[in-house]
Amino acid sequence: MNQQTTQNLSPFDLLARSWQRPAAVAAACFSADGSAVAFTSIDGTVAIGPVADQEPPESRIRVSGDLGQATIRPRQKPPAPLIATSTLGDGDVPITSYLRSGFLVGTMAGQALQLAADGEASQTFLNIEGPIVAIDHSAGTARTAISNGHDVFLSRAHDDVVKLQQAASSSTHAVAFSPDGKRLAFDSGKGVSIWTVDGDLAPIREFPTPAGPTSLSWSSDGSWLACGLETGGFALASLADGQSGVVGGFPSPVRTVCWSQPANALFASGAFRVAGWSMAAPPLHDATSGALETGRSGLVPVETVTAHPQRKIIAAGYANGRITVAHIGSRDELVVKLSGSTITALAWSGDGQHLAAGMADGTAAIITFPALLFK
Numbered sequence: 293m294n295q296q297t298t299q300n301l302s303p304f305d306l307l308a309r310s311w312q313r314p315a316a317v318a319a320a321c322f323s324a325d326g327s328a329v330a331f332t333s334i335d336g337t338v339a340i341g342p343v344a345d346q347e348p349p350e351s352r353i354r355v356s357g358d359l360g361q362a363t364i365r366p367r368q369k370p371p372a373p374l375i376a377t378s379t380l381g382d383g384d385v386p387i388t389s390y391l392r393s394g395f396l397v398g399t400m401a402g403q404a405l406q407l408a409a410d411g412e413a414s415q416t417f418l419n420i421e422g423p424i425v426a427i428d429h430s431a432g433t434a435r436t437a438i439s440n441g442h443d444v445f446l447s448r449a450h451d452d453v454v455k456l457q458q459a460a461s462s463s464t465h466a467v468a469f470s471p472d473g474k475r476l477a478f479d480s481g482k483g484v485s486i487w488t489v490d491g492d493l494a495p496i497r498e499f500p501t502p503a504g505p506t507s508l509s510w511s512s513d514g515s516w517l518a519c520g521l522e523t524g525g526f527a528l529a530s531l532a533d534g535q536s537g538v539v540g541g542f543p544s545p546v547r548t549v550c551w552s553q554p555a556n557a558l559f560a561s562g563a564f565r566v567a568g569w570s571m572a573a574p575p576l577h578d579a580t581s582g583a584l585e586t587g588r589s590g591l592v593p594v595e596t597v598t599a600h601p602q603r604k605i606i607a608a609g610y611a612n613g614r615i616t617v618a619h620i621g622s623r624d625e626l627v628v629k630l631s632g633s634t635i636t637a638l639a640w641s642g643d644g645q646h647l648a649a650g651m652a653d654g655t656a657a658i659i660t661f662p663a664l665l666f667k
Contacts, residue, residue: 303659304615304629306364307349308649309371310657313339317650318384320637324431325392328409329648331374331637331656336381338397339374339656340411343646346371349662362664374656375411386427398424398438418453420445425465430473435489437476439464444478446489456493458485468508475531477517479505484519484527499536501527506545512553516571518560520546526560528576537576542567544593544611552599552606555620557584559597559606565589566597566608566618587618587625598638598647603666607647609635615649615659628659 315335322329322343330340352365381400390396395407396416404418404427422440429436434449444456444464463481470477474490483500487493505527507520519527525540526549542562549560552568559568566587569575573582592612599606604620613632618625628647637650647659 301366302628302630303626304657306352306366307628307661308657308659309341309345309367310655311339311341311371311374313337313374313376313654313656315654316652317636317654317656319387320639320648320650320656321387321389321395322639322641322646322648323393323395323409324389324642326642326646327393328395329639329641329646329658330387330395330407331648331650332384332387332397333654334384336379336383336385336400337377338380338385338387338395338407339376340395340407340409341372341374341656341658342409343641343658345646345658345660349660353662353664364662377407377411377413380405381423386424388427388429389431390429391431396427396429396436398427400424402440404436404438418445418447420453426467426478428467428469428476430469433469433473433490435469435473437467437469437478437489439467439478441465444476446476446493454493456487458495466505466508468510470510470514471512472514475514477508477510477519479508479519484508484517484529486517486529486531497529497531497534499527499529499534502538506547507549509549509551511551511558511571516551516558516574518549518551518558520549520560520562525562528558528574530574530576535576539569539575539579541579544595548596548598550597550599550606552604552620554600554602555584555604557582557599557620559586559599561594561597561608564591564593566594566606566616568606568620570621584621585623586620587616588623595635596638598640600640600644601642602644605644605666607638607640609638609649611635613651615647617647626665 426439486497503521529536546562568584570582615629633651633653
């Protein structure tokens with residue numbers, strides 16, 4: 293490869309390991325110990341790969357003796373192939389991390405399967421009628437929640453599966469445990485319901501939403517819940533006083549909402565820039581309250597966002613294939629990938645060194661960042 297060609301390579305070309313899946317990637321999920329990452333696709337398959345990089349960026353960085361300028365050479369070997377499962381569902385299947393290095397996947401047959409890092413599948417005691425459309429697991433309490441689209445079921449360790457006694461007209465396609473695992477949030481057709489699952493199962497909060505929820509995300513301390521909406525923005529609820537509100541004005545569906553603990557901030561996709569708010573002044577009643585100017589605005593909506601677990605950094609994926617990493621509250625951003633297929637999934641590893649990305653054309657990737665990049 294000549295010098296000119298090397299200079300034209302993007303950070304994605306230099307830092308990412310990528311694979312081609314036969315269908316669009318729907319979600320990316322890291323294992324609890326950060327050793328593996330799983331990509332779900334809309335053809336109902338799951339593909340798993342190791343996070344460890346055989347050619348890490350640090351091993352490919354060279355610093356010139358005269359100017360002290362750092363450069364990175366391209367990878368020399370293709371990455372090991374991902375391990376793919378057979379079709380598990382009609383469309384993308386819900387997935388969550390499970391135990392240390394594995395995953396829990398809901399299937400079309402109503403069975404929750406445990407997937408090991410090597411792709412081996414084993415049955416669990418979780419079995420319900422109808423396809424599993426939503427799943428979440430709390431490692432701290434060993435609780436698992438699943439939904440068939442109407443009812444929500446809960447189990448703890450190897451106890452029997454218990455159905456939550458909610459309204460018969462419910463429509464549930466998202467479930468999420470609070471960080472301590474003692475509360476469970478799910479969409480109920482008319483809004484979002486929050487139950488206590490520590491001891492007796494009982495509803496403790498219910499707040500309406502103007503449109504169907506797309507995603508649920510708890511703040512790290514469990515005091516706030518954000519809910520992305522198909523139209524109209526996102527809903528925000530305070531668990532302390534029961535107040536809730538909707539932050540609207542988004543041109544596209546808010547497919548993802550996420551929290552930055554280091555910055556005490558909330559972020560949402562669906563705008564023409566990274567939309568964020570400082571929770572020092574929550575936007576419960578005023579959408580401009582606490583607004584953070586992060587990254588640069590453009591003409592293409594953000595499809596997905598994910599906050600770095602340790603630094604005040606946010607990653608965003610756009611409908612035109614662009615991936616950026618920006619410092620929260622600053623317009624400065626690193627364009628990791630300039631263009632291409634729509635970014636459908638982004639997720640940081642627990643140590644913040646790796647960014648998993650999925651795309652509409654079936655590309656699955658792990659972008660490994662050198663430590664000096666964030667200094």
